[in-house]
Amino acid sequence: MAEKFELNEVEVWDGNYATSQALRQAQVDVVAAYPITPSTPIVENYGSYVANGFVDGEFVMVESEHAAMSGCIGAAAAGGRVATATSSQGFALMVETLYQASGMRLPIVLTVVNRALASPLNVRGDHSDMYLGRDSGWIQLDAFNSQEAYDLPLCAFKIGEDMSVRLPVMVHQDGFTTSHKAQNVYPLDNDVAYNFVGDYVPVDEMLDFTRPVTHGAQTEEDWHYEHKAKQHKALMDSRPVIDRVLAEFKELTGREYKRVETYMMEDAQIALVILGSSVETAILAAKQLREEEGLKVGIIAPRCIRPFPYDLIRDAIDNSSNLKAICCMDKSAPGGAMGMLFNEVSSAAYTTNTRPLISNYIYGLGGRDFAIDEAKRIMKEQKAHADAGHITTNIQQFSGLRGPKLGFYETRRS
Amino acid sequence: MSLQGNDNRGIRELGAEKKVGWDEVTQGVALNSFVGESENSAFLKAEERNYNDFNSYTATVASWRIIKPVYNRDICIDCQNCWIWCPDTSIISRDKQMLGIDYDHCKGCGVCVEVCPTNPKSLLMFSEAKDNNEALAGWPVKEKKVKN
Numbered sequence: 158m159a160e161k162f163e164l165n166e167v168e169v170w171d172g173n174y175a176t177s178q179a180l181r182q183a184q185v186d187v188v189a190a191y192p193i194t195p196s197t198p199i200v201e202n203y204g205s206y207v208a209n210g211f212v213d214g215e216f217v218m219v220e221s222e223h224a225a226m227s228g229c230i231g232a233a234a235a236g237g238r239v240a241t242a243t244s245s246q247g248f249a250l251m252v253e254t255l256y257q258a259s260g261m262r263l264p265i266v267l268t269v270v271n272r273a274l275a276s277p278l279n280v281r282g283d284h285s286d287m288y289l290g291r292d293s294g295w296i297q298l299d300a301f302n303s304q305e306a307y308d309l310p311l312c313a314f315k316i317g318e319d320m321s322v323r324l325p326v327m328v329h330q331d332g333f334t335t336s337h338k339a340q341n342v343y344p345l346d347n348d349v350a351y352n353f354v355g356d357y358v359p360v361d362e363m364l365d366f367t368r369p370v371t372h373g374a375q376t377e378e379d380w381h382y383e384h385k386a387k388q389h390k391a392l393m394d395s396r397p398v399i400d401r402v403l404a405e406f407k408e409l410t411g412r413e414y415k416r417v418e419t420y421m422m423e424d425a426q427i428a429l430v431i432l433g434s435s436v437e438t439a440i441l442a443a444k445q446l447r448e449e450e451g452l453k454v455g456i457i458a459p460r461c462i463r464p465f466p467y468d469l470i471r472d473a474i475d476n477s478s479n480l481k482a483i484c485c486m487d488k489s490a491p492g493g494a495m496g497m498l499f500n501e502v503s504s505a506a507y508t509t510n511t512r513p514l515i516s517n518y519i520y521g522l523g524g525r526d527f528a529i530d531e532a533k534r535i536m537k538e539q540k541a542h543a544d545a546g547h548i549t550t551n552i553q554q555f556s557g558l559r560g561p562k563l564g565f566y567e568t569r570r571s
Numbered sequence: 572m573s574l575q576g577n578d579n580r581g582i583r584e585l586g587a588e589k590k591v592g593w594d595e596v597t598q599g600v601a602l603n604s605f606v607g608e609s610e611n612s613a614f615l616k617a618e619e620r621n622y623n624d625f626n627s628y629t630a631t632v633a634s635w636r637i638i639k640p641v642y643n644r645d646i647c648i649d650c651q652n653c654w655i656w657c658p659d660t661s662i663i664s665r666d667k668q669m670l671g672i673d674y675d676h677c678k679g680c681g682v683c684v685e686v687c688p689t690n691p692k693s694l695l696m697f698s699e700a701k702d703n704n705e706a707l708a709g710w711p712v713k714e715k716k717v718k719n
Binding site: 260261263361366367368369372380388390 | 601603
């Protein structure tokens with residue numbers, strides 16, 4: 158039986174510490190981990206909880222992130238509740254095994270502290286690693302602050318382990334701006350948190366010697382496609398389960414989360430679509446513009462990146478009576494395309510009646526600051542698009558970039 | 572006992588299993604080895620186990636082989652070398668008595684022949700088309716020691 162960890166009603170925790178406490182309260186059986194900035198404290202703290210008797214689990218030190226996720230897969234296939242953490246290069250090294258975990262339908266929780274990908278080497282926060290994982294078949298949730306970095310991992314276990322889901326879940330938070338920023342966090346009582354997550358129920362576990370089972374089988378052209386289709390359906394069908402778990406969490410804590418968070422969208426003429434710690438910046442900028450210039454700005458913040466919430470994005474667009482222009486803010490180098498949010502939101506908006514103008518900004522790469530004034534400038538630019546009835550700038554632009562103005566493509570809509 | 576094993580060993584070509592739709596495949600490609608519970612399977616002989624359709628036991632891959640080992644009981648000393656070395660567990664042995672080859676799973680690699688210590692060998696490789704009785708009829712005789 159684990160030792161009791163004393164908690165105050167309100168704690169001052171950074172995102173990393175908050176996440177590690179959630180893993181402790183979920184009583185994870187196995188954490189196989191390799192340290193990397195800025196996610197190291199999550200697994201470092203978890204290791205200390207194990208060493209000090211606060212968790213009845215195992216901490217497995219491995220030689221790389223590839224081995225870390227491989228160890229997690231083995232432990233999950235064996236029948237345990239499993240979690241780990243990583244960032245950036247470590248995430249990239251994990252990618253091969255991420256696809257194994259989702260294909261094998263193992264509900265592992267991976268807490269990802271988002272950081273840029275080299276080259277040039279950079280330890281600061283952007284969303285390159287989050288975007289790298291978006292086709293891996295995992296559910297991806299995004300925490301915007303420390304409280305959410307504590308709340309969402311608890312929800313993640315419950316979502317992934319649901320019998321109709323059985324998929325691995327990533328919980329993202331921004332490197333440093335969330336992971337290393339201490340904020341007030343309201344933790345749950347240990348028993349309340351554990352009971353919310355519930356006992357782990359294994360499926361086809363290898364340690365059930367009465368039913369020997371093969372995991373990770375090879376399939377060729379005669380079987381592979383059916384298995385991938387079934388897996389995709391499970392991911393698409395996880396949406397109501399995510400909604401239900403988030404609703405149960407609200408009932409327990411009063412803290413409400415949705416697959417798409419919307420702020421001031423009811424009467425918004427223009428909207429920013431944005432992720433992570435920048436969401437709070439954008440909300441402040443929108444409030445100021447409403448106050449100072451009467452500009453009706455709303456914010457759409459996808460909480461769930463995968464399965465991508467086409468349904469709720471379309472609702473957000475169609476439910477705003479006056480929406481004219483949207484700007485999608487992508488914090489990842491786009492690699493010869495538009496940003497991910499631009500692509501996903503555009504495709505969702507295309508089948509709405511509103512069909513607003515949509516443009517794309519790349520911003521904040523490698524931890525480049527994104528401040529309120531810049532957010533306001535971008536919002537006012539959207540107002541100019543709305544007034545003109547078409548996008549008046551390049552469709553893709555770069556925010557906060559030194560040197561000559563950089564942009565790509567112009568609209569063909571008049 | 573029969574070298575054919577139980578009823579479902581090698582009952583179809585690998586890949587000839589029934590193809591079901593995406594809604595019927597197992598979750599996460601988890602494949603149970605046996606039908607139902609089988610706590611004591613480690614203590615059962617292969618022919619006594621209730622292998623399920625996705626265990627390789629039920630699929631034959633005999634068609635992959637172009638040469639085959641033929642076993643000569645008259646010469647064999649039951650040393651079990653071939654049983655130990657066979658990479659496909661295709662040597663059938665019970666109570667340390669060599670019984671023969673599992674032709675449903677043998678790939679014809681010839682390792683059993685290489686490790687056979689008798690003179691002449693108790694296992695020799697022949698063309699897949701060669702009749703086993705014919706092969707046994709023409710078996711080589713013991714090689715004489717050459718005196719210096």
